[in-house]
Amino acid sequence: MTRRAAVLGTGQTHHRTRRTDVSMAGLCREAVDRALADAATDWSQIDAVVLGKAPDLFEGVMMPELFLADAIGAAGKPLLRVHTAGSVGGATANVATSLIRAGVHRRVLAVAFEKQSESNAMWALSIQPPFSAPITAGAGGYFAPHLRAYIRRFDVPGHIGALVAVKDRRNGALNPYAHLRQPDITLDSVRQSPMLWDPVRYDETCPSSDGACAIVLGDQQAAEASERQVAWIRATAMRTEPTSFAGKDHVNPRAGAEAARALWEAAGIKNPIDEVDVAELYVPFSWFEPMWLENVGFAEPGHGWKLVEAGETRIGGRLPVNPSGGVLCSNPIGASGLLRFAEAAMQVMGRAGEHQVAGARTALGHAYGGGSQFFNMWVVGRQP
Numbered sequence: 583m584t585r586r587a588a589v590l591g592t593g594q595t596h597h598r599t600r601r602t603d604v605s606m607a608g609l610c611r612e613a614v615d616r617a618l619a620d621a622a623t624d625w626s627q628i629d630a631v632v633l634g635k636a637p638d639l640f641e642g643v644m645m646p647e648l649f650l651a652d653a654i655g656a657a658g659k660p661l662l663r664v665h666t667a668g669s670v671g672g673a674t675a676n677v678a679t680s681l682i683r684a685g686v687h688r689r690v691l692a693v694a695f696e697k698q699s700e701s702n703a704m705w706a707l708s709i710q711p712p713f714s715a716p717i718t719a720g721a722g723g724y725f726a727p728h729l730r731a732y733i734r735r736f737d738v739p740g741h742i743g744a745l746v747a748v749k750d751r752r753n754g755a756l757n758p759y760a761h762l763r764q765p766d767i768t769l770d771s772v773r774q775s776p777m778l779w780d781p782v783r784y785d786e787t788c789p790s791s792d793g794a795c796a797i798v799l800g801d802q803q804a805a806e807a808s809e810r811q812v813a814w815i816r817a818t819a820m821r822t823e824p825t826s827f828a829g830k831d832h833v834n835p836r837a838g839a840e841a842a843r844a845l846w847e848a849a850g851i852k853n854p855i856d857e858v859d860v861a862e863l864y865v866p867f868s869w870f871e872p873m874w875l876e877n878v879g880f881a882e883p884g885h886g887w888k889l890v891e892a893g894e895t896r897i898g899g900r901l902p903v904n905p906s907g908g909v910l911c912s913n914p915i916g917a918s919g920l921l922r923f924a925e926a927a928m929q930v931m932g933r934a935g936e937h938q939v940a941g942a943r944t945a946l947g948h949a950y951g952g953g954s955q956f957f958n959m960w961v962v963g964r965q966p
Contacts, residue, residue, distance in 0.1 A: 586966055587682040588805035589813035589927040590689070590798045591621025597761040597793035597912040600699040606646060607653035609794045610695050613917075614654055617691070617796035620933070622810065628798070629687035631656040634664040634674030634694040635916030636951075642701040654693050666822075669864070670694060671795065671919025672949030672958030676818045678799050679960070688801045695794035696914035703790060703915065722787060722867065724953065726779035728832035729869040733781060735833060736884035738872070740781070744772040745890055746868035747786045747910060753897065754907025756936040761791045761912040786868040786910075793914030795921045802966075813927035813962040816944075817848035825953035832954055834877050841957040842878040849961040854946075855880045858961070860902045860929045860939045861946040862922035866909045871895065875903070878948060878959070897939060905929070905937040919949030923960055930964045 593616025595601070601609055610633075618624060631654055633647045647663040650656075666673040671694040678692040703720075732738065748767050755765035767785065775784040805812045821841035823830070830836075842854075851857045863874045872886030880901060881889055889895055895903040904910070906925040909918050926945035928934045934942075944963045950956060 585683050585685055586802040586805070587679045587799055587815045589815065589931070589962060590623065590800045590804060590808055591617050591619070592795070592797050592924040592928055593617030593620055594759050594795045594921060594924065595793045596759050597791040597914055599761070599790065599792070601697065601792035602699070606641070606643070606695065606697050607650055609697055609792065610650060610693055611653045613695070613794035613796040614691065614693060617798050621798035622808070623689065623798060625655045627689050628655055628659070628691045629689050630660040630662070630681060631691045631693065632662045632664060632674050632678040632681070634670040634920065636668060636670055636696055637665070640701055640703050640915065641697055655691065666956040666958065667951030668915055669919050669949040669951030669956040669958045671917050671921060672923055672947065673820060673956070674920055675797060675923040675947070675960060676820055676958050678797070679815050679818050682799055682801050689804055690799045692797045692799060692920065693794065694917040694920040696916040697792045698790045698915065699792050722779040722782055725867060726782055728954070729781055729867065732833045732869065732873050736887065738887045739891070741769065741773065742872060742887045742890055743781060743786045743868040744769050746865065746871045747772045749896055750865070750868070750904050750908050750910040753905050753937055754911030757906050757911065758935070759912070760907045761789050761793070762907070763911070781869060782867050788866040788909045788913040791912050791914040793912060793917055795917040795924050797920065797924050797927070811931045811964065813930045814964070814966040816961045816963050816966070817845050818960045819845035819848070819958070821957050823955050825955050833873060834883060835954045835957070837955060838877040838950060838957040841959055845959045845961060846879060851961065854878070855901060857944060858901065858946050859942040859944050860905060860926065862906065862908065862925045862948060863903055864909055864919060864922055864949045865904060866913060868910060871903060874948065878946070897937065902939045905934065905939055919951070919958060922949055923947035926960070927962050930962050
């Protein structure tokens with residue numbers, strides 16, 4: 583029998599280029615303390631901890647979960663480490679959810695973090711493991727050809743990426759935890775910023791952030807005992823495919839599309855664009871928004887950019903996307919996916935502050951990682 587699970591509370595750090603005021607342990611604890619307070623619970627009620635982060639080379643510390651156990655309240659409790667590249671934050675939430683749905687635990691703490699300032703992600707991505715293609719251009723250089731393929735395939739106007747960047751950065755200005763907060767950014771200023779990897783300009787790419795996120799999840803009994811609105815987890819989905827294989831479609835990855843179809847079916851959602859009130863999509867480069875709108879089923883292939891151009895993905899539009907500012911405003915890689923899941927929960931709980939979408943009752947959290955090979959998603963709602 584599958585049991586119900588819900589988000590009881592969320593917490594995150596202030597995201598910055600360098601958080602020199604705290605150690606990795608202090609960074610995690612900042613998010614955890616806020617999540618426990620938001621859930622109106624304490625360490626004694628947490629049965630297990632699930633920790634996620636991106637590759638250890640991003641900080642140069644191997645298996646950091648071991649020395650972090652005390653700080654994240656895992657001493658003497660079950661502790662799981664999750665790793666699915668950039669999607670790891672989403673995977674962390676989904677694994678934690680599975681422990682509750684399986685009846686293994688009543689309350690689980692999910693934590694994810696990254697402290698990129700203590701190492702170099704570009705260097706970490708440039709190593710050459712045996713039998714693997716080198717990625718010496720970093721993430722931007724790797725994904726830029728896929729974005730160009732999307733533009734060519736559907737004859738997409740060149741200003742669409744800038745529209746997304748303006749929207750997300752202005753949304754981020756409403757989020758007190760966001761790394762980049764640019765209320766005065768304009769379409770012209772984005773299009774005049776330096777080209778990094780055609781078609782991605784400087785203002786269309788994510789920052790490198792230090793930060794952490796935490797979520798307290800509970801079973802039905804814990805959720806019903808909460809005096810505050812919870813976010814019921816209606817469905818989760820995880821799918822994986824190889825980085826490269828004959829016939830792989832980098833514009834519309836099969837794993838992402840299949841994960842979305844499984845998610846909507848499990849949640850009982852027939853028409854996502856009409857039944858979902860807000861979406862937190864993993865958009866590290868602005869051009870991914872229209873691509874992922876199509877991949878997860880909000881738009882038919884070739885029509886995602888039209889939603890963007892029509893302003894339908896703004897706060898107040900038909901489907902607000904990334905009202906928090908998203909990955910374009912804060913990118914502590916290991917935590918970026920969990921932030922998408924947490925922000926989706928905050929929307930349906932009515933706790934998103936200035937970037938709250940009015941009347942949000944159903945929300946999508948989305949994360950992808952690796953070479954568009956790992957996909958994690960969940961749908962949360964005000965009702966089970």
